[in-house]
Structures are given as C-alpha cells and as structure tokens.
C-alpha cells in the first residue's frame with residue numbers, strides 16, 4: 001500500500017479512506033483511476049454495481065426518483081410529442097433537428113433500406129424455426145462485409161455512412177427475420193413509407209398486395225421505440241462500447257450489443273414475461289403459488305419484467321407502457337386475461353414486503369409484450385423490437401466514445417483465485 005497520508009472522503013454518505021492521489025472527487029464522482037499506480041491494488045466490483053466506466057452526455061437517469069431524460073428532454077415529453085426518427089437524431093447528434101435536418105435524415109434513412117441480394121441468401125441458411133435474435137445479430141455483423149467504405153471508426157464519413165446504413169437496414173433485417181420465422185416470402189422495402197410503416201409492412205404485408213398501416217398502431221410502435229431508444233450504460237450498450245473500444249467497426253459493435261440484449265435478464269425479459277403470464281394463464285401455476293416460488297427463490301424463479309439495477313422506484317417508461325397497453329388492448333381487443341394477470345401480479349408485488357424491501361418495481365418490459373402481442377407479433381420477435389428501439393442509443397454511445405481519441409480499450413482487471421504454480425507431470 002502507499003505510504004502517503006490517506007485522504008478521508010465523504011462520498012454519497014460513506015466515509016472512504018484512500019491515498020491522496022488515488023481519489024479525486026468532483027461533480028463527476030470519485031475517480032479512482034490512479035489507484036493501481038499509487039497502491040498496486042485493484043478495485044473489485046462484480047457486475048459494475050458501483051463503477052462508472054465512462055462520462056456521457058447522452059442519457060440521464062435518477063433511479064431513486066424514477067426520472068429518465070434523453071439529452072435533457074424528459075422521456076414523457078418525447079413520448080408524447082416527438083417521434084422515433086427525431087429522437088434517434090437527438091440521441092446521435094445531441095440536439096433536436098431543424099425541419100430541414102429532419103427531412104434530410106428521413107431521406108437518407110429511407111434511401112438505404114435495401115439489403116444486398118446476396119445477403120438475402122444468408123437468411124435461407126438458418127433453420128426454419130430459428131430464433132430471430134441470432135439471425136439479427138449475424139446479419140448485422142455480415143453487413144460489414146458489404147461496406148468497406150463504412151468501417152473506419154475514426155473517419156467521420158465512414159462513421160456517418162455506417163450510422164445511416166444501420167438505421168435504415170435494421171428494420172429490413174428484422175422484417176426478413178420475421179418472415180423467415182413464419183415461413184413466408186420476404187418483401188422488398190417500400191421507401192415511400194416511414195421506418196415504422198415499412199417495418200410493419202415488411203412483417204405483415206403480402207407481395208403485390210397493398211398494405212395499410214393503422215395510424216394508431218404505427219404511433220404505438222413508434223412510442224415504444226422511443227421508450228427503448230437509450231438507457232445509458234446498460235448491459236448491451238456497455239457491450240457495444242466494450243467492443244468499440246477495441247476500435248471495432250459499428251456493425252461489429254452493434255452485432256455484439258444485439259447478442260447481449262438477447263439475454264432474459266436484459267432485453268429478453270419481454271419474451272420471458274409473456275411466457276410467465278401464459279404459464280399462469282394455462283393454470284400450470286396460480287399467481288399466488290408463483291409469487292411464493294419467486295419469494296422462496298425456488299429454482300431461481302424471478303418475477304420477470306420486475307426489478308432494475310438503477311431504478312429503485314417505478315420505471316417511468318413502464319408507466320407510459322401500461323397506459324398504452326390499456327388504450328391499445330381496448331382498441332385492438334388484445335388478451336385481456338393476460339393483462340389482468342399482469343396487473344394482479346403487479347399489485348401483489350407492490351404490496352409485498354419481499355418486493356418493497358428490495359425496491360422491485362415493474363421495468364419497461366413488464367407490459368410491452370402484451371402490446372406487441374396485440375399488434376400481431378409472435379413472442380420470438382419481442383426482443384427484436386427492443387433492438388430496433390435501442391439501435392440509436394447504441395450508435396450514439398459508440399460515436400460518443402470513439403469521438404474521443406484518448407478512449408482506452410475496455411479491459412477490466414481480475415482477482416486471481418486459481419493455483420499459484422504447479423509443475424506439469426512427467
């Protein structure tokens with residue numbers, strides 16, 4: 001340990017003792033980067049419960065108060081007044097676009113929706129019942145093979161091209177993955193339609209037949225995409241940053257993010273919630289027995305769609321999604337029984353000491369699946385829909401990181417617990 005006089009710091013209610021150079025306290029938190037140099041010690045923080053890996057100007061969350069803002073704008077205002085394309089621009093470029101900027105952004109993303117013909121063949125290589133998430137991540141990764149002019153993370157033109165190509169092509173890839181999963185022919189995008197309409201047509205349209213998108217449905221999906229668009233350093237975004245910190249191109253980094261999102265503890269929770277509700281609906285288990293199993297931690301069962309690393313209060317997005325589910329299920333005649341079960345589970349949880357003590361509330365994905373289902377999507381597509389929403393956040397975070405040439409490669413340390421040294425026998 002260092003022989004210097006330790007500094008006593010009061011930080012977020014805790015008294016800390018650290019060598020003086022090791023601790024630099026400011027508005028930006030407690031920087032302990034020099035700790036290794038000054039003391040030879042490393043910090044141990046599994047799951048990054050306390051460790052900030054970056055400074056970022058994109059998304060602000062106050063988890064205790066249930067506040068979420070993109071670039072300073074409250075999520076409630078964006079969900080009500082903006083649209084997904086504008087929010088994507090805001091996240092990526094830092095400001096709301098002017099009318100002209102938005103029109104140009106709309107134009108460039110509409111013009112790049114097509115996939116290379118050869119990439120279409122790629123989809124036929126997957127089994128008929130392939131889950132669309134690995135199809136999505138594979139196809140995103142494969143995009144880099146077609147666009148050598150979009151791969152240099154330090155060339156602004158490359159970065160710009162990979163940005164609009166990904167924004168334009170991800171909905172096409174997602175629609176192809178959907179068609180693959182239901183065994184129907186894929187549709188070429190129709191660039192007279194906006195991003196959401198094109199995606200809906202790509203999924204539910206039939207070749208050579210007109211497809212009308214109900215404006216209430218496209219508005220609902222657009223709002224859900226806004227709600228998922230960024231969430232600071234969540235698991236998939238940290239993955240995108242980690243891969244990007246090795247100076248990997250945007251396609252490679254986003255593909256890795258899609259894979260992280262697939263996990264049921266993260267974006268895959270929306271699919272898992274529906275599975276859980278269905279099991280309860282089918283009578284496999286009553287809501288009461290299910291809650292007992294959760295509280296007893298039987299077989300690691302959790303109330304899916306509940307709990308969050310940052311929110312220790314109601315997730316502000318879940319409130320909006322619940323309202324949307326209420327309106328939309330009334331209009332589209334969704335599965336009221338499943339919605340009832342979800343609401344019963346929620347009210348039970350909010351009154352139960354187990355959940356209250358641990359500050360477990362519904363997260364963004366507790367109610368989204370019910371809406372996706374009412375819109376006609378099979379459960380397998382739910383996390384794909386999340387990925388479509390999260391894409392601008394991934395792009396914005398990757399660009400923010402690589403715009404700083406001093407960004408260091410992500411490389412956590414470890415506490416070694418294995419054998420010290422042994423001789424190979426013989």
Ligand SMILES: CC(=O)SCCNC(=O)CCNC(=O)[C@H](O)C(C)(C)COP(=O)(O)OP(=O)(O)OC[C@H]1O[C@@H](n2cnc3c(N)ncnc32)[C@H](O)[C@@H]1OP(=O)(O)O
Pocket residue numbers: 047234264265266267269294301302303304305306307308309310358360363364365
């Ligand atoms: C878009 C998103 O990614 S939002 C999250 C989506 N994921 C889910 O909905 C899956 C269910 N939720 C979870 O698994 C967790 O709440 C996570 C992964 C979201 C957050 O995990 P962490 O911040 O690491 O919290 P952790 O797992 O330590 O949980 C803290 C305590 O609450 C309990 N807990 C957390 N979530 C739940 C839950 N959904 N059901 C029951 N108990 C839970 C844990 O068992 C633990 O209890 P303990 O203190 O007795 O050991």
Ligand SMILES: O=C([O-])CC(=O)C(=O)O
Pocket residue numbers: 228230231232233234235266308309310363364
């Ligand atoms: O922030 C997180 O840990 C999980 C996440 O992506 C979200 O809630 O949208």
